[in-house]
Amino acid sequence: MKNIILVGKPNSGKSLLFNQLTGMRQKVANFPGVTVELKSGKFDQYQLVDFPGTYSLQSLSRDEELAIAKLHEAMHSDDTSLIVCNLDATRLERSLVFGLQVRDLAFQHNKGLIFALNMIDEVSRFGHHIDTEQLAQDLGCKVHALSAKTLLGLHEFRLALLDAAQHPQDFIPLKTEEASQPVLEISRKLSQQYGIKADVVLKRQNKIDDFLLNNVFGGLIFLVIMFLLFQSIFTWASPLMDGVEAIVGQLAALSSSVLPPGVVNDFVTDALFGGVGSFLVFVPQIMVLTLVIGLLEDTGYLARAALICHKPLSFFGLSGRSFIPYLSGHACAIPAIFAARTIESPRKRLITMMTIPLMSCSARLPVYALLIAVLVPETQYLGGLLNLQGITFFILYFIGILTALLVSTLLNKLTDMNTDQAEMPFILELPTYRLPHWKPLIHRVLTSAKQFIKRAAPVIFMVSVVIWFLGYFPQNGDLQSSYLAMLGHWIDPIFTPLGLDWRYGVAILVSFLAREVFVGALGTLFGIEGADENIAGLAANIQSDGLALGAGIGLMLFYVVALQCVATVATIKGETGSKKIAWGLFVGYGLLAYFLAFLAATFI
Amino acid sequence: MTLWEIKNKQSAMIDSLDATLVPAIGQRLNEMGFASGQLIQCLRRSPLKGPLVLQLGDCVYSLEQSIATRINITAA
Ligand SMILES: Nc1nc2c(ncn2[C@@H]2O[C@H](COP(=O)(O)OP(=O)(O)OP(=O)(O)O)[C@@H](O)[C@H]2O)c(=O)[nH]1
Ligand SMILES: [Mg+2]
Numbered sequence: 001m002k003n004i005i006l007v008g009k010p011n012s013g014k015s016l017l018f019n020q021l022t023g024m025r026q027k028v029a030n031f032p033g034v035t036v037e038l039k040s041g042k043f044d045q046y047q048l049v050d051f052p053g054t055y056s057l058q059s060l061s062r063d064e065e066l067a068i069a070k071l072h073e074a075m076h077s078d079d080t081s082l083i084v085c086n087l088d089a090t091r092l093e094r095s096l097v098f099g100l101q102v103r104d105l106a107f108q109h110n111k112g113l114i115f116a117l118n119m120i121d122e123v124s125r126f127g128h129h130i131d132t133e134q135l136a137q138d139l140g141c142k143v144h145a146l147s148a149k150t151l152l153g154l155h156e157f158r159l160a161l162l163d164a165a166q167h168p169q170d171f172i173p174l175k176t177e178e179a180s181q182p183v184l185e186i187s188r189k190l191s192q193q194y195g196i197k198a199d200v201v202l203k204r205q206n207k208i209d210d211f212l213l214n215n216v217f218g219g220l221i222f223l224v225i226m227f228l229l230f231q232s233i234f235t236w237a238s239p240l241m242d243g244v245e246a247i248v249g250q251l252a253a254l255s256s257s258v259l260p261p262g263v264v265n266d267f268v269t270d271a272l273f274g275g276v277g278s279f280l281v282f283v284p285q286i287m288v289l290t291l292v293i294g295l296l297e298d299t300g301y302l303a304r305a306a307l308i309c310h311k312p313l314s315f316f317g318l319s320g321r322s323f324i325p326y327l328s329g330h331a332c333a334i335p336a337i338f339a340a341r342t343i344e345s346p347r348k349r350l351i352t353m354m355t356i357p358l359m360s361c362s363a364r365l366p367v368y369a370l371l372i373a374v375l376v377p378e379t380q381y382l383g384g385l386l387n388l389q390g391i392t393f394f395i396l397y398f399i400g401i402l403t404a405l406l407v408s409t410l411l412n413k414l415t416d417m418n419t420d421q422a423e424m425p426f427i428l429e430l431p432t433y434r435l436p437h438w439k440p441l442i443h444r445v446l447t448s449a450k451q452f453i454k455r456a457a458p459v460i461f462m463v464s465v466v467i468w469f470l471g472y473f474p475q476n477g478d479l480q481s482s483y484l485a486m487l488g489h490w491i492d493p494i495f496t497p498l499g500l501d502w503r504y505g506v507a508i509l510v511s512f513l514a515r516e517v518f519v520g521a522l523g524t525l526f527g528i529e530g531a532d533e534n535i536a537g538l539a540a541n542i543q544s545d546g547l548a549l550g551a552g553i554g555l556m557l558f559y560v561v562a563l564q565c566v567a568t569v570a571t572i573k574g575e576t577g578s579k580k581i582a583w584g585l586f587v588g589y590g591l592l593a594y595f596l597a598f599l600a601a602t603f604i
Numbered sequence: 605m606t607l608w609e610i611k612n613k614q615s616a617m618i619d620s621l622d623a624t625l626v627p628a629i630g631q632r633l634n635e636m637g638f639a640s641g642q643l644i645q646c647l648r649r650s651p652l653k654g655p656l657v658l659q660l661g662d663c664v665y666s667l668e669q670s671i672a673t674r675i676n677i678t679a680a
Contacts, residue, residue, distance in 0.1 A: 055636050056632060056636070057635075058631045058635060059628075059632075060629070060632050090662070092662065093637070093663075094636075097635055097637075184634070184637070188661070191661070201662060202659060202662070206659075206664070209657070213650075215648075215650070303666075307650070307654075307657070307666045308650075308654075310666075311650065311655070320666075423670070424629070425629065425668055425671035426655065426671075427633075427665060427667055427671065428655075428665065429664065430664040430665070430666060
C-alpha cells in the first residue's frame with residue numbers, strides 16, 4: 001500500500017484532519033505536542049500517516065526528532081506517494097516556515113506535495129479571506145482551504161487528495177523565483193500578503209490571558225481549577241454512582257429471589273453481583289474524570305497551566321511541560337508516559353516518566369472511593385459545595401503528587417553529576433482559546449467507560465470466580481474454614497504488621513493483576529461471609545465487619561504509592577529502554593508503599 | 605540588552621542570538637522566529653522570575669530565563 005504522509009506545525013489540526021479522512025479517533029487536543037508517534041490509517045486505497053507536529057526541520061524534543069527522522073526517511077522511500085503539509089490559516093507565518101522547508105525537501109526528492117490550509121472557519125469568522133489561488137502560485141504547489149472542524153471544503157479536499165495521490169508526479173513543487181531567499185523572509189512576506197493581522201487573531205486570546213495568567217489571581221485560579229477537578233470526580237459522579245449501585249442491587253435481589261436457594265444462587269449473588277457489580281459502580285467516576293480533563297485539553301488552558309507551573313516545578317527538577325503528562329497520568333499512566341516525549345530536556349523527561357506512576361490513575365479510583373466510603377463520614381460544608389469525602393479524595397491525590405515531587409527532587413540530586421550537558425530550554429507556544437469540540441469529547445467519555453469495563457471486567461470476573469470457589473468450599477459458604485482461608489494464613493504474616501487480616505491480603509495480592517480487582521475480590525469475600533441476603537453494599541459490609549482507622553489509612557497510602565500495573569512497567573521499559581529502571585521502580589514503590597502503610601497502622 | 609531585561613508591554617527588535625547557545629538550539633530558535641530584525645513584544649512577566657510571555661509575529665510564546673538571557677535585543 002502506498003503512503004500519504006501528513007505533516008505540519010504543532011497544533012495546526014493535523015490529527016483532526018486525519019480523523020476526518022480515515023474515520024479513526026486519534027487524540028486531538030488544543031495544545032502543541034499532542035501526537036508523539038506516527039499513526040497510520042486507511043484512506044481509500046492509501047495509508048495515511050499522521051506525524052507529530054514540528055516547527056522546523058531542527059528538532060528540540062524527542063517527538064520532533066522522531067517526526068523529522070521519519071520525514072527524511074519518507075522522502076527517500078518509494079512507498080511515499082504524496083506529502084500533505086497542513087497549515088494553520090490563522091498562523092500563516094509560523095506554519096509556512098516549516099511548510100516551505102518541506103516544499104524544498106519535496107522538490108529535491110521529486111515528491112508530490114499539496115498544502116491543506118486548515119482552520120479556514122476561524123479565518124472567515126474574523127471576516128478575512130485568503131486568496132488560495134494566488135497563494136498556490138506563489139508557493140508553486142496546490143493549496144486547499146478547509147476546516148477539519150466544520151467540514152467546510154473537506155469533501156473537495158478528499159477528491160483533490162485522491163487525484164493527487166494517483167499522479168503525484170504532477171504535484172512536485174515548481175521552482176519559484178524567490179526560492180533562493182531564506183524561508184523566514186519568504187514566510188513573513190507571504191503571511192503579510194495573505195494572512196490575517198496577528199493583532200486581530202491574538203486580541204481575544206491576550207484578553208483572556210490577562211485574566212487567567214494574572215500575576216495576582218493567576219496562581220489562585222489555577223489552584224481552584226485543580227481543586228474543582230478532583231472534587232468534581234466525587235461530587236458530580238455520586239448521583240450516577242448511586243443509580244448504578246441501586247440497579248446492581250435490584251438485579252442481585254431479583255436474581256436471588258428467582259433462583260432456588262443453594263450453591264448456584266450463592267455463586268450468582270456473591271461472585272457475579274458482589275464481585276463484578278461492586279466495580280461497575282465506579283464507571284461514572286471514570287467518565288467524569290475523562291470529561292473534565294478533556295474540557296481542559298480542548299480549551300487551551302493546559303498550556304497556560306504548564307507555564308504557571310514551570311517555575312515551581314523546576315524547583316523539583318522538572319519542567320513546566322511535565323504538568324501535562326502528570327495531569328493525564330490521573331486518567332492512565334500509559335499515555336502519560338508517552339506524552340512525556342514532548343519534554344525537551346532528556347533528564348527532565350526521564351524523571352517525569354519515573355514519577356508518573358505516582359499520579360493516582362483511574363484504576364485507583366474504585367479503591368479510594370470504597371475505602372473513603374468506609375472510613376470517612378458524609379459531612380458537608382458550605383451547603384454541600386464541599387464535602388468531607390471529596391476533600392479526602394483531594395488529599396489522596398495530593399499525597400501522590402507530593403510523593404512524586406519528593407522522588408523527583410531525589411532523582412534530580414542523584415543525576416546531578418552530568419549537568420554540563422546542555423539542557424534543552426523551555427519554550428512553549430500558547431494556543432488560541434477554543435470552545436470544546438463536543439462530539440469527539442462525548443465520544444471519548446463513552447470510550448473511557450467502555451475501555452475501563454473491557455480492560456478490568458474479565459480479570460475481575462475470573463478472579464471473583466476463582467476466589468469464590470476457593471472461599472466457598474469445602475464447607476459450602478463458611479469462609480473461615482475454606483481452602484482460601486488455608487492459603488490465606490500463609491500470607492498472614494506479611495499483612496499483620498499493616499493491621500490487615502488475610503482477606504485484605506488476598507485482595508491486595510490479586511490486585512497486582514489490576515488495581516480495581518481489589519474491590520471485586522473484597523466484594524466476593526464479604527459476599528460469601530454475609531450468608532444472609534446481604535445486599536447493603538460493600539462499604540457497609542466492611543464497616544460492620546470493622547476496619548481499624550490506622551489500617552484503613554495505611555491501605556489507602558499503599559494504593560497511592562504502589563506500582564501495581566504490569567502494563568505501566570512495560571511502557572516505562574519501552575520508553576526508557578531500561579529494564580532496570582522499570583523493575584527498580586516496581587520494587588522501590590512497592591517497598592515504600594508497604595513502609596508507609598506500616599507507619600500508618602502502627603502510629604494512628 | 606538581553607530579552608530577559610525587557611519590561612512588561614515593551615516592544616523591541618531582536619539583535620542577535622548569543623554565541624554561547626548550542627547551535628541546534630540557536631537554529632531552532634531562529635526558525636521559530638527569534639531571528640535578528642524581528643519585532644517582539646512582551647505580553648507579561650511572571651512573578652518569581654517565571655517564564656516570559658512574548659508575541660512574535662502571529663504566535664505567542666512562553667520562554668524561560670535561561671534562554672531569554674541569551675537573546676540580545678534593542679528596545680524600540
Ligand atoms: N476552529 C477549528 N479548530 C480546529 C480545526 N482543526 C483542528 N482544530 C482544533 O485545533 C486543535 C489542535 O488540533 P490537533 O488535530 O490536535 O492538532 P495537531 O496538528 O494534530 O497537533 P499536534 O499533534 O500537537 O502536532 C484542536 O483543539 C482542534 O479541535 C479547524 O478546522 N477549525
Ligand atoms: Mg496531532
